Amino acid sequence: MATIRDVAKHAGVSVATVSRMINDTGYVHEDTRKKIETAIKELHYTPNEVARSLYKRKSRLTGLLLPDIANPFFPELARGVEDEMQRNEFRIIFGNSDENKAKEKEYLQTFVQNNVVGIISSTNFPDSDMYRKLNIPVVFLDRTADNRPSVYSDGREGGRMAAREIADRGSRRVTVMRGPRHIRPAQDRYEGAVEALGERGIVFNVIQTSSFSFTDAGTWARELFERHPETDGVIASNDIVAAAVLHEALRLGKKVPEDVQIVGFDDIPLSRLLTPSLTTIRQPAYDMGKAAASLLIRLIENEIVDEPTIQMPVTFAERDTTRKAEIEWQK
Amino acid sequence: MATIRDVAKHAGVSVATVSRMINDTGYVHEDTRKKIETAIKELHYTPNEVARSLYKRKSRLTGLLLPDIANPFFPELARGVEDEMQRNEFRIIFGNSDENKAKEKEYLQTFVQNNVVGIISSTNFPDSDMYRKLNIPVVFLDRTADNRPSVYSDGREGGRMAAREIADRGSRRVTVMRGPRHIRPAQDRYEGAVEALGERGIVFNVIQTSSFSFTDAGTWARELFERHPETDGVIASNDIVAAAVLHEALRLGKKVPEDVQIVGFDDIPLSRLLTPSLTTIRQPAYDMGKAAASLLIRLIENEIVDEPTIQMPVTFAERDTTRKAEIEWQK
DNA sequence: TTGAAAGCGTTACCAA
DNA sequence: TTGGTAACGCTTTCAA
Secondary structure, three states, X not given: OOOHXXXXXXXXXXXXXXXXXXXXXXXXXXXHHHHHHHHHHHHOOOOOHXXXXXXXXXXXXXXXEEOOOOOOHXXXXXXXXXXXXXXXXXXXXXXXXXXXXXXXXXXXXXXXXXXXXXXXXXXXXXXXXXXXXXXXXXXXXXXXXXXXOEEEEOHHHHHHHHHHHHHXXXXXXXXXXXXXXXXXXXXXXXXXXXXXXXXXXXXEEEEEOOOOOHHHHHXXXXXXXXXXXXXXXXXXXXXXXXXXXXHHHHHOOXXXXXXXXXXXXXXXXXXHHOOXXXXXXEOOHHHHHHHHHHHHHHHHOOOOOOOOEEEEOOEEEOOOOOOOOHHHHOO | OOOHHHHHHHHOOOHHHXXXXXXXXXXXXXXXXXXXXXXXXXXXXXXXXXXXXXHHOOOOEEEEEEOXXXXXXXHHHHHHHHHHHHHOOOEEEEEEOOOOHHHHHHHHHHHHHOOOOEEEEOOOOOOOHHHHOOOOOEEEEOOOOOOOOEEEEOHHHHHHHHHHHHHHOOOOEEEEEEOOOOOHHHHHHHHXXXXXXXXXXXXXXXXXXXXXXXXXXXXXXXXXXXXXXXXXXXXXXXXXXXXXXXXXXXXXXXXXOXXXXXXXXXXXXXXXXXXXXXXXXXXXXXXXXXXXXXXXXXXXXXXXXXXXXXXXXXXXXXXXXXXXXXXXXXX
């Protein structure tokens, strides 16, 4: 690889001049500029980012920490982040945390060791020291804490919405699939659902699930209908679980939505391809990722952001695992 | 951030000694070792990877370039790669290429500028200069070229397999969804399917698709049944398209697999959650990612690899969008 | 067993 | 308008 010295020599100038020209900082004569340009072309020179980073103590790298890219909710998020970063010429060091604190810590450490200028993280430990001690901007994504920079959606309202809609459509023996206890958004949804169900005096059962994995989802779906065969409405903790529940209901010969209604959460791309297509509470994953990146960049560039926490709207994506709302007829 | 000088001062030794101790290269007395350890603890010192990378002209970073992480086939691949890298203490700079040469080039350039030690790429341009000129190891993933390091599966055999199985199960008016022309594996599948169909003298129609996107998939599914309503067997270019076809077939009131059989490709996790669950040609995505990372690491560490191209097996994942094989009764 | 110093490829200050 | 040079934080050589 050619270095700045090579370019300087080739152009018959000093490295200082080449640097000035590359970074457009300070004077450089038109003629010298030409010569340097030629030299750069001929030598295929591109600046060594590592050397730059060392001197300036900052890079064009950012860190992105997600629980598990294999969970279909996260690729959309990641894509939003990447698109925005790429547009602004930032690069991403990516890691999966598996919601594991030690792994997370390890990644944060190497992010710092590599001089990243900012971090986006979907962490369950936003209040831990490992984040507090960082002296670079951090944006929490699909998570939030106090007044710290974050992009998330209102899980509680989402849960309420799911319960409300399924109740309005006539389910009276609801089962709520409660997501992993240590995952904040999952709890928010659960609490919201419980709250709205309670307000309506609707009895409900709870199936506790401990992960969002595909393989486990089927197990819980089976457990659901074994333990609560009378269920006529399911509020799932996310679309994967909902898909598993739908699959199991159909396997048992139940009619969806006539016998059982199902509401998912997230609106992953495949939800609309299920048959019947899945009614769900939508989070705008791509936009959330994009917003997080955009916010981080503003932070990195020291722009003033008056509102560091961005709450994105959840919306009811009405499809075919729910019946038409009875309530609507009364309007 | 504490530097090695701070540690040295704090421990009353020279930076050279600290360095020797950290890297376990050369002598350091037990007593000094103790002192240094204490200093490191107290100052929370971790070595600056950027400085290391600059001096050694190599880092612990690798580059990973995928077409689109939002396509459900790739998260599994990525996870395989990440797990193996993480286990070996390598980090990943990640980018989406969108099968776009310019974008790809840009990423490769920044990979190099950041001193990555190796690259994993699912490229459509393995033979282009941008790869040839690289002087760090590259592993092609889900792609291959000549005898160059790569991990892929036999798309052609996969296509043949899909055709064979669907034919054995009685489809006689097959429609093949032909994936994007510029994507090699998609073409291989197509050609394999055409070949096997031809051998059996089965007539077939072709629907040309130009992307693997969710939004387009529905369009092609509709086109399929409008143009070829007599179709009794569909070989899809991947599971997304297959899911869309299944959805559309059901919407049209067709019975699957009685009226139409459908075979997908990839075996993305959601395939088994469809109803009926999707019969597909499975690629072991996670293992492919893992194998690619493992191969790249061996290359980085200059181990001798006698067989740089690794072909992973495709397998027939028989599920419920196909009928039971007639052929089996004859055994 | 230890330390001084050169060097990795840049940038930025200051003098010319 | 240009160039010499120190500095960024580390590793490695060589001499002590």
